[in-house]
Amino acid sequence: MYCKCDLTKDARLIYALMPGKDLFALNAMISCYSQIEADDACLDLFIQTCTQGIGFDQKTLLAILNSAAGFQAASVCKQVPALSVKSGFQCDTFVVNSLVDSYGKCSQLDAAARIFDECPTPDLPSFYLSYNSLCSTRSSSLLNACANLSAYEQGKQLHAHVLKFGFTSDVFAGMVSWSAMIGGLAQHGHAKQALHLFDEMLKHGVSPNHITLVSVLYACNHADLVAEAKKYFETMKDSFWIEPTQEHYACMVDVLGRAGKLADAIELVNKIPFEADAFPCLEPGVYRKQPFYFSGDKSGTHVLRANIYVSFGLWEDVVEVRRFMKTSRVKKEPGMSWIKVKDSIYTFIVGDRNHPRSDEIYGKLEELGQLMAKAGYVPMIHFDLHDVERRQKEILLSYHSEKLAVAFGLIATPHGVPIRAKKNLRICLDCHTAFKLICKIVSGEIIIRDINWFHHFKDGSCSCGDYW
Numbered sequence: 001m002y003c004k005c006d007l008t009k010d011a012r013l014i015y016a017l018m019p020g021k022d023l024f025a026l027n028a029m030i031s032c033y034s035q036i037e038a039d040d041a042c043l044d045l046f047i048q049t050c051t052q053g054i055g056f057d058q059k060t061l062l063a064i065l066n067s068a069a070g071f072q073a074a075s076v077c078k079q080v081p082a083l084s085v086k087s088g089f090q091c092d093t094f095v096v097n098s099l100v101d102s103y104g105k106c107s108q109l110d111a112a113a114r115i116f117d118e119c120p121t122p123d124l125p126s127f128y129l130s131y132n133s134l135c136s137t138r139s140s141s142l143l144n145a146c147a148n149l150s151a152y153e154q155g156k157q158l159h160a161h162v163l164k165f166g167f168t169s170d171v172f173a174g175m176v177s178w179s180a181m182i183g184g185l186a187q188h189g190h191a192k193q194a195l196h197l198f199d200e201m202l203k204h205g206v207s208p209n210h211i212t213l214v215s216v217l218y219a220c221n222h223a224d225l226v227a228e229a230k231k232y233f234e235t236m237k238d239s240f241w242i243e244p245t246q247e248h249y250a251c252m253v254d255v256l257g258r259a260g261k262l263a264d265a266i267e268l269v270n271k272i273p274f275e276a277d278a279f280p281c282l283e284p285g286v287y288r289k290q291p292f293y294f295s296g297d298k299s300g301t302h303v304l305r306a307n308i309y310v311s312f313g314l315w316e317d318v319v320e321v322r323r324f325m326k327t328s329r330v331k332k333e334p335g336m337s338w339i340k341v342k343d344s345i346y347t348f349i350v351g352d353r354n355h356p357r358s359d360e361i362y363g364k365l366e367e368l369g370q371l372m373a374k375a376g377y378v379p380m381i382h383f384d385l386h387d388v389e390r391r392q393k394e395i396l397l398s399y400h401s402e403k404l405a406v407a408f409g410l411i412a413t414p415h416g417v418p419i420r421a422k423k424n425l426r427i428c429l430d431c432h433t434a435f436k437l438i439c440k441i442v443s444g445e446i447i448i449r450d451i452n453w454f455h456h457f458k459d460g461s462c463s464c465g466d467y468w
Contacts, residue, residue, distance in 0.1 A: 012241065023055055030063045041241050062094060151340055152420060175206050183215035188454045189463030191223030210242050217251035221258065222453075222467045229255045246274065258467065299325065299332045337401035339421040341412045348404040350396065355408065364407040365398060372437045380430040397430050406435065406446055418445040426450050432468075436460055 011032055018025060026045075033041045046060070146155035178201040185194035198216050201208065208216075213236050220229035233252045236242050244252075249272050256265035302325050309317040325332070338347040346355065355361060369377075379394045402423050409419035427450040439446045440460040448455040456463035 023057060023060070027057070027059050027063070030060060033063075058094060175201075175209060175212065178204075178206055179208065179212040179215060182212060182219070186215050186219035186222065187452075189222065189456065189465065191219040191225065194219040195225075195228065208240055208242075210245055210248070213240070213242060214247045214251060217248060217255065221251055221255045222464060224259060224467060226255055226259045226261070246272075299330050302330060303332055333425065335401050335423065335425045337405040337421055337423045339405040339409050339419070341409065346405070346408060348401040348408070350401050351399045352401065352404055355404075357408065357411065360411050361404055361407045362399075364411050365403060368407070368434075368438055368441065369398060371441050372434060375437050375441070377434065377437055380433065397428075400428065400431050402427060402431050402448060403434065406438065406448075410442060410444075415442075416444060418447055420447045420449075422449045424451060426452060427455060427468075432462065432466070436462055 011029065030045060033045065046056075146152075146158060178197070182194045182197050182201070185191075185197060195216065198208070198212070201212075213232065216232055217229055220226070220232065229252060233244065233248060236244060236248070249268065253265045253268055256262075256268065302321055306318050306321045309315070309321065324330075334349060336347060336349055338345050340346075348355070352358075353362075379397045402421060405421040405423075406419055409421060413419065427448055432455070435446050435448065435455070435457045437460070439457040444458075446455075446457040448457070453464055453468045455468070
């Protein structure tokens with residue numbers, strides 16, 4: 001009754017207080033979670049009850065597969081065939097069709113095809129789901145690739161193709177759609193709109209999952225909304241039955257750190273109920289005393305550590321980190337940027353002179369450098385990791401890969417067309433400052449997609465509000 005009245009919290013409480021849980025109660029609770037797309041809660045409940053000997057039936061398996069698809073939990077899908085054989089549902093057409101659909105939504109096309117081929121009595125929905133899994137998964141992968149490459153025009157063309165073949169005909173605003181919109185708004189610097197959309201999501205009776213709340217905390221983080229972030233973080237377990245994961249703790253520590261609340265950040269780190277992958281404090285004296293929580297093959301954390309030392313002029317510690325990386329055979333991922341012009345993608349690394357129009361690119365950077373200097377720009381050499389002379393640092397900063405990509409975009413595209421470039425690492429503070437000036441100088445828009453964020457530079461400012 002509580003489930004049908006959309007009173008999930010009350011239903012959960014009644015289920016928890018039941019002295020003797022049976023299959024009927026389990027199915028009711030699992031179906032309730034599945035219908036509101038609380039996929040992680042649904043899977044957790046099923047795993048818990050498997051150890052209690054309650055058992056399951058066709059209805060249970062269908063709900064679990066639906067949640068596994070929504071949660072992208074391919075590992076759960078892999079367990080269902082064995083459970084189906086054990087319980088006699090391996091030839092059940094409904095279970096087989098649900099398996100094909102779930103594997104397809106988890107991008108496990110080989111597994112989906114195998115399940116379909118092994119089905120003794122495939123029906124029309126079986127053929128449809130098998131075909132749809134193949135086509136829609138490829139379309140999703142291509143759209144994801146366009147997003148990662150900032151290939152806007154190709155993305156629009158692919159969207160038209162998807163519409164033409166009807167892959168959006170069964171779309172409804174479920175938890176995944178809401179979460180994607182919230183995450184997209186947050187990544188593009190529209191934090192308040194993201195939080196407003198989250199409130200709308202709750203008003204529509206759609207429950208978030210852990211990914212949704214990561215996006216919400218991410219939005220709070222990059223808008224300096226400390227109080228809001230603390231509210232969501234502290235109530236997520238009671239309000240949404242979601243246990244904070246490492247990603248939630250990382251977001252919350254970052255919120256406190258960016259707000260200058262280092263003591264609170266350290267206190268929260270010490271309360272984390274599991275081992276953190278890196279100590280995120282920005283106080284080098286404290287950071288130096290922390291053990292290496294991370295595995296030796298993760299170069300990003302070592303580079304972060306070195307960056308912290310550089311910002312405080314601790315060159316001896318920088319040398320120590322580099323020595324550790326060398327002896328551990330950890331290689332730093334080189335910074336690369338790329339830009340699409342017409343039908344070709346051009347890749348740049350720092351100081352790159354392999355492009356056939358290198359002279360024009362460097363000439364454009366020289367021209368922009370002079371104009372930026374007149375506007376008050378001073379290279380931020382203290383962020384360069386090389387222990388060299390000031391002039392050499394200025395040269396190195398001037399020819400970062402993202403600056404080369406943007407300079408090429410300016411000389412190779414018509415005036416007024418937005419420049420879209422992608423970088424595989426986080427954009428540095430010097431380049432970020434430079435692009436704010438450059439977009440104003442050229443009276444245009446520059447969009448940089450780095451590893452964490454979409455930076456829209458226009459009219460002398462960035463969409464991230466200098467909070468990235």
